[in-house]
Amino acid sequence: MTTSIQHLLQLPEPEPSSAAADPTKSRLPADSAASEETPEAPTQETQPVSGRRRPVARGTAAYPRRRAIRACETCRSRRTRCDNKKPVCSFCEKVGAQCITNPAGYSSFDPASLVIIERLDRLEQLLQSSSPSRLQHDEPPVIQQVPPSTTEQNREPSEHASPLSNPPNGLDFGIFTIEAVMSWPVFAGRFDSRPDLQALLNRGGTMSDYQESADLLPTEDFLAKQVETGACDRLVSSFLNYVHPANPILDVPLLLQYVQYVRINGIAWDAKSCLVLLVCALGSTAEAFHAQHLSExxxxxxxxxxxxxxxxxxxxxxxxxxxxxxxxxxxxQCFFYAGVYLMTLQQPMAAWKFFVQAAATSQGFGFPRRTPQPELVSPAARRDRVSQESLYWTCLKSELEVRMELSLPGFGLQDFSYPSAFPSPPSENLEDETARAWYYYLAEIALRRLANRILHHLFRHQEEGRFFRISQMVDSIAAFEDQATDWMVSLPPMFSLSTPESEDDVLKFVLRGHLLDCCEWMYFPFMLETINYGRRDPVLDEYTRKGLRMSVERIAKNKAGFYHRHHGAWLMLRTCTRSALILLAASHSNHVGDLVPTGWREAVMDAMDMLRFWEAEVSDARDRLGVLAELMADL
Structure with a gap:
């Protein structure tokens, strides 16, 4: 069991090299370990021997030089020497503080150094934009399969991109959304007057819906009796069967203790009672994956x-x-599960607010910045650490997924970057169901990291929504394809994707969907350039054809979950609708008629059936259904 988990954690990933990704490393002095020292006064040997004063050089007079300060924020505030050990300096590691170094802070550089840095920046940008060999620095195709502790301990925090290339509010991945595809030139601006996503979501249910109808709901006295008499046990069991496996962040025995605590003491105004109430709410809405569904x-x-x-x-x-x-x-946990409940009710904006709060709260855990020594950790402390790690990952993953689809800024905090470490399993000897949940959890994290790297790579190669250097991206996309294949091969038999989709449970269904996300993003630039601007050659055609086939495949493979309510259902609606819209864009284009795959029309019709099922509840689904219907009517 342990060997399999370790194998899953050691997946090779196309990583940008830290040296190429962060040009500031080459700008800063090599002796930065002594960064807090002040410039030394001239010694006697440096003074002129004669009484006549040597004339001061013009450059020195104009640009008094000082050694650049690169100490971390903690050491600077204490006015102590910082050894600049990476990724955490010795003092911060000792006290458990967050070690933050601002590599782009040039306020302490003299004017001459600033001019040199500016020129180097320009030269670097010119080289990166003109040299096909940039790929060697951006995305090495293969990384040796060594434990993460070996490859990732030496990696600098700013591994993904130069600070100069990141907008102040994080990376904007709006070019990959439905709304961006609707604005493609192939549609000639026909959807520009459509309401944006924020306006559509505001038309739907909001948090006030719950407050306004509160008088019509069962009272808390009724809920307390449900808990006291054990009537809520069915809801807790439903939660553990259908909700918990997708995000195994709860200590199940501890949760059952909380339920017993509330049963004995009543529903209090504390976190334990709040968590039990949320578990019951989710258990009441949960359903089996292949259950029968209503007409809408x-x-x-x-x-x-x-x-x-x-x-x-x-x-x-x-x-x-x-x-x-x-x-x-x-x-x-309470903030996170409140977000999960609202996602289940197709309210992503309200859910995102809770995911943000959960992610902000999890920052206080100190993961992954410091790792305690195994020999110093008691079983109880290890249990707490596992809970913290799994929560940290889950909150980060959920917030990123929803934020990206909503095209919201990241406040410059996380910028879609995942830390290098993985969460630890709750124990070395996992029972079957617990092991299954953790295999899924780790597999999803590994795939999410690959997806983020693909998106970072695409972002660095796009200019105002275009991919002018698309030919230079071919090798890196091939490397990403290899990484996706390696991920599939590394899956344990219980999650093998070589089995028929009809046999999938909800966990395998979600993994297939995330893998399709990665594949469609890989080919997105090729489809954009070919469909809209007619850029054709054999290689571009191959990747465009792959992307269009992937759009058909996404809709077909997600069909089993079209009518299943879970907290990822809204994200599935969005991705399948985007795939259908891309297929319609290709069918309307004058450039790619020979690349459109067979079965595309049936795929679009299936996506429209999916949107019809949700349209009365999800306002953006209703509007996008109208867009697809309008485009289909033209053909």
Missing amino acids: SISARNSPSFVIAKSYFTAAQKRIGSLLSHSGVLET
């Missing part, structure tokens, strides 16, 4: 199970405000 999603929202779920969530929501002043595991 809105029917489920009016069912008794959703009324009960809303009651539990409303009670939890009243208690969440009191958790804001705390930063423990329990509080983070």
Whole structure:
């Protein structure tokens, strides 16, 4: 079991080399370990022997030189010497502080150095834009399979891109969304007057819906009796069967203790009660993957199970405000599961706010900046550490996924970068169901990291939504294809994707969907340039054809989950709709008629059926269904 988990963690990934990714490393003095020392006064040997003063050089008079200060923020505030050890200096490692060094802070450089740095920046940008060999620095095709502790301990924090290339609010990946595809030149601006995503989401249900209908819901006394009599056990069991495996961040025995605590003491105004209420709310909405579905999603929202779920969530929501002043595991779990519940109800904007709060709270855990020594960790401390690590990853993953689809700024905090370390499994000897959940969890994290690297690579090669140097991207995309294949080969048998899709459970279904995300993003630049601007050659045609086939395949492979309600359903609606829109763009283009795959029309019709199921509940699904119908009517 342990060997298999380690194999999954040691997946090779196309990593940018830190030296190429961060040009500031070559700018800064080699003796930065002594960064807090002040310039030494001239010694006697440096003074002129004669009484006549030597004339001062003009350059020296104009540019008094000082040694650049590169100490971390903690050492600077303490006014102590910083050894600049990477990724954490010795003092920060000792006290457990966050070690932050600003490599782009040039305020202490003299004017001459600033001019030199500016010229070097320009020269570097020219070389990167004109040299096909940039690939050697950007995305090495293969990294030897060695433990992460070997390859990643020496990596600098700013590994993904030069600070100069990042906008102040993080990377803008809006060019990959449905709204960006609707604005492609092939559509000649026909959808420019359509409401944007934010406006569409504001038309749907909001948090006020719960407050306005609170009087119609079962009272908290009723909920307390449900808990006291054990009637909520069915909901807890439903949660553990259908919700928990997708994000195994809870200590199940501890959760059952919380349920017993609330049963004995009643529903209090603390984090334990809040978590139990959220678990019951999610358990009330959870369903089996291949369950029978109604004719439209809105029917489920009016069912008794959703009324009960809303009651539990409303009670939890009243208690969440009191958790804001705390930063423990329990509080983070409450924020996260509140976001999961709202995603289940197709309210991504409201859910994202809770994911942000959960991610912010998890920053207090100190993961992954410091790792305690194994011999100094007690079993209880290890258990706490595992909970913190898994929460950190889950909150980061969920916030990034939703933020990217909403095209929201990242506030310059995380910029879609994943830390190098992986979370640890809860124990070395995992039971079957726990092992399955953790295999899935680690596989999803590895694939999410690959997806983020693909997106970073595409962002660095795009200029205002265009990929002018598309021919230079071919080798790196081939390397990413190899990495995706390696990921599939490394999966344990229980998650093998070589089995028929009809046999998938929800976990394999989600993994297939994330893999399709990676593949479609790889080929996105080729489809954009070929469909809209007619850039054709055998290599570009090959990747465009792959991308269009992948769009058909995405819709076909997601069809089994079109009507399944879970917290990733809205993201599935978005990706399948984007695939259908790309296929319609290709069918409307005068440049790629010979590249459009067979079965594209059936795929678009399937996507439209999916949107019809959700249109009464999801306002952006309703609007995008109209877009697809309008384009289909033209053909």
